[in-house]
Amino acid sequence: MHKIIWLNLLIVFSVFSQEITIDWKYHNVGRVRQLITNKGPLWPAGYPVKDMINCEFPPGSFEEHIGEAGIWIGAITPKGDTLVSVTTSWNPWNSHFEFWPFSSEPWDTIWVAGRGDTLDIPYWPNYIGLSDQDFICRYNDYNLVSLKDSWHHPLYADVIQVSHAWASPQPLNEIILFDFYVVPSKFDWKKAYITYWADPNVGYRFSDIQQFLRDDMSWYYPEEHMGLGVDSKGGIDGQAFSPIGFKIIPPKDYDSNKLKWSFQWSASTNPPGLTPATDEEKYRLLMDTDIIMDNQQIPSGSHFIISFGPFDLSVGDTLFFRVAEILGDGVEGALNTAHKVDLLAERDFQLPAPPPRPPFRFITDNHKVKLIWSPTPENNPEEYFDPNRADGEMKPFEGYRVYKSTQSIQGPWKLLAEYDIPDDNYGKNIGLQYEYVDDGLLNNVEYYYSVTAFSKEDRMLNWPSLESSINQNAKVVVPGPAPPQTVGQVAVVPNPYRGDIDYNSYNPPWEKPEGRRSFWMEQDRRIQFINLPKDCVIKIYTLSGDLVNRIEHHGGLSGKGYHDWNLTSSVGQAVASGIYMFSVKDLNNGKIQVGKFVIIK
Numbered sequence: 001m002h003k004i005i006w007l008n009l010l011i012v013f014s015v016f017s018q019e020i021t022i023d024w025k026y027h028n029v030g031r032v033r034q035l036i037t038n039k040g041p042l043w044p045a046g047y048p049v050k051d052m053i054n055c056e057f058p059p060g061s062f063e064e065h066i067g068e069a070g071i072w073i074g075a076i077t078p079k080g081d082t083l084v085s086v087t088t089s090w091n092p093w094n095s096h097f098e099f100w101p102f103s104s105e106p107w108d109t110i111w112v113a114g115r116g117d118t119l120d121i122p123y124w125p126n127y128i129g130l131s132d133q134d135f136i137c138r139y140n141d142y143n144l145v146s147l148k149d150s151w152h153h154p155l156y157a158d159v160i161q162v163s164h165a166w167a168s169p170q171p172l173n174e175i176i177l178f179d180f181y182v183v184p185s186k187f188d189w190k191k192a193y194i195t196y197w198a199d200p201n202v203g204y205r206f207s208d209i210q211q212f213l214r215d216d217m218s219w220y221y222p223e224e225h226m227g228l229g230v231d232s233k234g235g236i237d238g239q240a241f242s243p244i245g246f247k248i249i250p251p252k253d254y255d256s257n258k259l260k261w262s263f264q265w266s267a268s269t270n271p272p273g274l275t276p277a278t279d280e281e282k283y284r285l286l287m288d289t290d291i292i293m294d295n296q297q298i299p300s301g302s303h304f305i306i307s308f309g310p311f312d313l314s315v316g317d318t319l320f321f322r323v324a325e326i327l328g329d330g331v332e333g334a335l336n337t338a339h340k341v342d343l344l345a346e347r348d349f350q351l352p353a354p355p356p357r358p359p360f361r362f363i364t365d366n367h368k369v370k371l372i373w374s375p376t377p378e379n380n381p382e383e384y385f386d387p388n389r390a391d392g393e394m395k396p397f398e399g400y401r402v403y404k405s406t407q408s409i410q411g412p413w414k415l416l417a418e419y420d421i422p423d424d425n426y427g428k429n430i431g432l433q434y435e436y437v438d439d440g441l442l443n444n445v446e447y448y449y450s451v452t453a454f455s456k457e458d459r460m461l462n463w464p465s466l467e468s469s470i471n472q473n474a475k476v477v478v479p480g481p482a483p484p485q486t487v488g489q490v491a492v493v494p495n496p497y498r499g500d501i502d503y504n505s506y507n508p509p510w511e512k513p514e515g516r517r518s519f520w521m522e523q524d525r526r527i528q529f530i531n532l533p534k535d536c537v538i539k540i541y542t543l544s545g546d547l548v549n550r551i552e553h554h555g556g557l558s559g560k561g562y563h564d565w566n567l568t569s570s571v572g573q574a575v576a577s578g579i580y581m582f583s584v585k586d587l588n589n590g591k592i593q594v595g596k597f598v599i600i601k
Helices: 002-016 209-213 279-287 330-346
Strands: 024-027 033-037 063-076 082-086 111-113 118-121 124-128 133-140 157-165 175-184 189-204 216-221 226-231 244-249 260-267 302-313 319-326 360-365 368-373 397-405 414-420 435-439 447-455 475-477 491-493 527-530 535-542 547-554 562-565 578-586 592-600
Touching: 024 133, 033 157, 063 157, 063 175, 063 244, 063 279, 063 302, 082 279, 111 118, 111 124, 175 189, 189 216, 189 244, 189 279, 189 319, 216 302, 216 330, 226 302, 226 330, 244 302, 244 330, 260 279, 279 302, 319 330, 360 447, 360 475, 368 447, 414 435, 491 592, 535 562, 547 562
Parallel strands: 189 226
Antiparallel strands: 024 033, 063 082, 063 189, 111 133, 118 124, 133 157, 157 175, 175 319, 189 302, 216 226, 226 244, 244 319, 260 302, 360 368, 368 435, 397 414, 397 447, 447 475, 491 527, 527 562, 535 547, 535 578, 578 592
16 A cells, blocks of 8 residues: 555656755754654655654654654535545545645745744744744645645635644653644535544564564554554564653643543554545544544554544634654553643643753864864854743753764764863762863774753752753864875775684674665775775775775865775676775875785675
């Protein structure tokens, strides 16, 4: 079924690429890494997203939680038609995606704001950021792409979607909060319902795809208005650390006890499940009802819907509601977070904030790196003010923390140092510093560093100390000496290269998968030419003199004095075991150095 969807979307993009502006981004400031698109679905939905994971939690775990998810809107028109528009579905007969971005205007993308930032968005002047990372976009069901779908009958619905992510401690860093503003633009809606449709895929993303999809269950907690996708114990993908929940926070102007609520699920082994063929069937079976199904007990994979309503809306009215995407340590952790979300919603998520990220740079040297951070007039964490604190603290800044990872730019992170204001009633009173030197490092290997700022706790509000995002301030650092003036000291490491050694297990790893892939492949093999001049050409030969590969090296402004080779020929073939020769020609003076190395597979 998914192959059909992707084929259809490739056709759509080839025909309508000039009529919409497509955009996607990832929330990454907290512990949830969530894909956001500017047409609504929480999965690529045909967009050319290279990453394979839609919702990763915890960071670096490669645990997936979402197959597909998004809102549906249904209502009765003045003519008595029951229409339903969907952002995403399993429907194999007609429309899979009926909402698309408004236009091809270059600004009709995903806008990004931090807490307190003011944006001049054309459809939302003077937008002020709520969280540490706000994504703002809009879509509708009647643009040119939508209307060319012959199956689709639009409600003429405008939707503004704002998603929020926080770097703050639990529970904020374990949720993504969605604000939805739904507006009828052409005719009035009677008995309108909102449905959140989710196909949780919970487990290790790179296990067998069919088994990965088939051992989840759908549960519902009516007191929380939350559907939960739960990975069963065992199976080829093990048991995930976290389920995924979608909790509805209904409009404030409506008594949630007087709304109709529906929760239904269907097994993945029974497609199309809860996505009937016609709008009328969707509306009657899934929306205008008060069915609450029992929790799924036999794991088979499933998808579920939560519907709530009805609402009578006139043209231009705005229906505002929220959906909290919730993760945590097991079912109990997710439920604890759901309870806390209600308390946060009472404050309209106006909460104490961490200091801004400190400006941060680095200087590399032979086997070491110096990290440098200091306030600037444009960015001074030590002077920030937080109006949402209850203790009246005018300058809640307390200190800085330095982190390091040898694995990835998303951690896991090791705390190297903490510096805080001396002689106050908070923290360790160590004193502030603005430099840190990390020594004894391997040259020409990637390390990852971050510097954060943290606040005093709010004792009046019983709110913990808050810290700026580690991930958002992370940098890739490669220690090593400056390139030599010319050739003469070029070497190959490791030499010999041994295929029986698991270089991926080194810390930091010598070989590692590209991008977000978690498993090693042949293309990840690596030897390194070191002590290269800034601009040179490397040629690799067999002992018989056949040219295997030609590599141009340009160190650039960074002065990079090394170059990696993945043990493949110029035509992409893996090389065999043997003795190889190399030559390095300095492009600035024509000098050449030759040498040899050994590959044993």
